[in-house]
Amino acid sequence: MAYVSMGEAHRRITEFLNRFCDAVSLQDSSTLCRLLSFSSNSASHLSLADALNVFQDASSLIRQSDKFSEYGEILTHLFRSLQSYRVGNLVEAYLAFEKFANAFVQEFRNWESAWALEALYVVCYEVRILAEKADKELTSNGKSPEKLKAAGSLLMKVFGVLAGKGPKRVGALYVTCQLFKTYFKLGTVNLCRSVIRSIETARIFDFEEFPKRDKVTYMYYTGRLEVFNENFPAADTKLSYALQYCNPKKQRNIRMILKYLIPVKLSIGIIPKDELLQKYNLHEYINIVQALRKGDLRLLRHALQEHEDRFLRSGVYLVLEKLELQVYQRLMKKIYIIQKLSDPARAHQLKLEVIAKALRWLEIDMDLDEVECIMTILIYKNLVKGYLAHKSKVVVLSKQDPFPKLNGKPVGS
Amino acid sequence: MAVEPKATTEEVKMDLFEDDDEFEEFEINEDWVEKEEVKEVGQQWEDDWDDDDVNDDFSRQLRKELESSTDNK
Numbered sequence: 001m002a003y004v005s006m007g008e009a010h011r012r013i014t015e016f017l018n019r020f021c022d023a024v025s026l027q028d029s030s031t032l033c034r035l036l037s038f039s040s041n042s043a044s045h046l047s048l049a050d051a052l053n054v055f056q057d058a059s060s061l062i063r064q065s066d067k068f069s070e071y072g073e074i075l076t077h078l079f080r081s082l083q084s085y086r087v088g089n090l091v092e093a094y095l096a097f098e099k100f101a102n103a104f105v106q107e108f109r110n111w112e113s114a115w116a117l118e119a120l121y122v123v124c125y126e127v128r129i130l131a132e133k134a135d136k137e138l139t140s141n142g143k144s145p146e147k148l149k150a151a152g153s154l155l156m157k158v159f160g161v162l163a164g165k166g167p168k169r170v171g172a173l174y175v176t177c178q179l180f181k182t183y184f185k186l187g188t189v190n191l192c193r194s195v196i197r198s199i200e201t202a203r204i205f206d207f208e209e210f211p212k213r214d215k216v217t218y219m220y221y222t223g224r225l226e227v228f229n230e231n232f233p234a235a236d237t238k239l240s241y242a243l244q245y246c247n248p249k250k251q252r253n254i255r256m257i258l259k260y261l262i263p264v265k266l267s268i269g270i271i272p273k274d275e276l277l278q279k280y281n282l283h284e285y286i287n288i289v290q291a292l293r294k295g296d297l298r299l300l301r302h303a304l305q306e307h308e309d310r311f312l313r314s315g316v317y318l319v320l321e322k323l324e325l326q327v328y329q330r331l332m333k334k335i336y337i338i339q340k341l342s343d344p345a346r347a348h349q350l351k352l353e354v355i356a357k358a359l360r361w362l363e364i365d366m367d368l369d370e371v372e373c374i375m376t377i378l379i380y381k382n383l384v385k386g387y388l389a390h391k392s393k394v395v396v397l398s399k400q401d402p403f404p405k406l407n408g409k410p411v412g413s
Numbered sequence: 414m415a416v417e418p419k420a421t422t423e424e425v426k427m428d429l430f431e432d433d434d435e436f437e438e439f440e441i442n443e444d445w446v447e448k449e450e451v452k453e454v455g456q457q458w459e460d461d462w463d464d465d466d467v468n469d470d471f472s473r474q475l476r477k478e479l480e481s482s483t484d485n486k
Binding site for chain 2: 033118121122125177181184185211212213216217220221224247248249250252253256259260265269270271272273275276293294295296313314330333334335337338339341342354357358361403405408
């Protein structure tokens with residue numbers, strides 16, 4: 001920590017106090033945002049923190065002035081947080097920041113206009129980030145992490161403050177997205193339900209009024225939830241929205257959207273071009289797409305196995321595994337076309353024996369009963385049109401459109 | 414995706430703080446115009462890929478296998 005004289009420390013602290021109070025009285029939101037962004041680790045924050053640690057009794061400075069003491073509670077907690085943050089006591093930093101945030105929100109409620117909305121966003125963001133750091137400190141000390149969960153409660157409270165009729169309500173979506181990030185990190189995604197319900201059904205909210213960046217983030221997360229719930233048409237709509245409106249410069253965000261959108265598209269019979277996969281470094285999907293194009297069940301299984309960990313972590317493994325039926329359909333179609341080439345008159349009869357032979361070639365060992373079972377499923381799910389002649393062990397395909405396309409709808413819908 | 418309770422601190426450290434796919438924050442007040450590039454991304458999908466072409470390697474090998482006279486099990 002740099003050496004700071006008492007005089008210099010006094011100067012720095014007073015400067016900050018003046019800046020803060022002036023920003024509030026002039027309703028200067030962007031200055032306030034800068035002053036509150038701890039995690040930016042800016043030089044001015046660091047130098048202020050050093051000054052606080054030298055001066056030690058900033059509260060007396062605050063008390064001595066009417067101008068400063070009006071925001072005494074807010075400033076005292078803010079300073080304590082910054083001091084703790086600077087010396088690496090992240091749990092203490094979070095606790096103090098939480099108090100600061102509560103006090104700030106109280107003040108915010110009293111300001112009639114929405115001038116400080118962006119500053120509130122900064123506060124929400126910092127609450128979450130500090131809570132994450134505090135939890136890391138707790139677990140590294142063998143204690144149970146609980147600050148991120150507490151941050152979630154605080155953010156819900158902020159949401160409640162914004163969920164009213166006035167101009168502050170356009171801030172609700174930003175807070176919602178901070179909540180999503182919190183719940184996804186904690187693994188408690190079921191808690192997303194209540195905010196989603198508020199955003200989508202409360203009459204005070206008009207989705208179109210929210211800022212574009214918040215809508216994009218919102219659609220990304222709710223799209224992911226639809227993927228988990230296997231509502232593919234809804235997932236397609238939401239993730240496609242996020243893709244369409246995302247800032248094109250945010251390549252990593254676009255990649256994340258695609259990571260979830262691709263399995264959805266595959267499930268409704270639409271495939272991404274290879275250039276797309278290459279451009280956004282989504283190589284894990286290349287063989288899956290290839291397997292679907294070809295009807296290559298062996299390749300599908302290999303691809304699922306090769307990237308099993310990755311797919312499991314993102315939660316798309318089951319979605320991709322279910323593509324197997326579509327790959328079966330493609331394989332049956334290939335067999336049918338091949339048979340048409342040598343014996344067109346009888347091509348529409350697929351002997352179970354022949355199917356079994358093809359499967360064996362693809363390293364899938366099935367007896368005729370199992371093959372019959374698979375074919376029954378394909379027919380039931382309308383991936384194959386025809387019927388099973390059980391005694392002769394043949395699938396008789398419909399003469400018209402025996403392998404119906406999905407046409408943008410999931411299998412079996 | 415609920416997190417299951419884990420026995421050791423080590424595993425807790427590993428699993429509790431992860432969402433690999435956390436969306437990056439947009440700047441406050443960040444706004445942009447969808448450029449041509451974005452429309453391109455939307456056009457990188459094929460819905461008519463399910464053709465009747467059997468001239469690829471896989472199909473040729475499949476045909477060879479089906480027309481071969483190995484004994485069935």
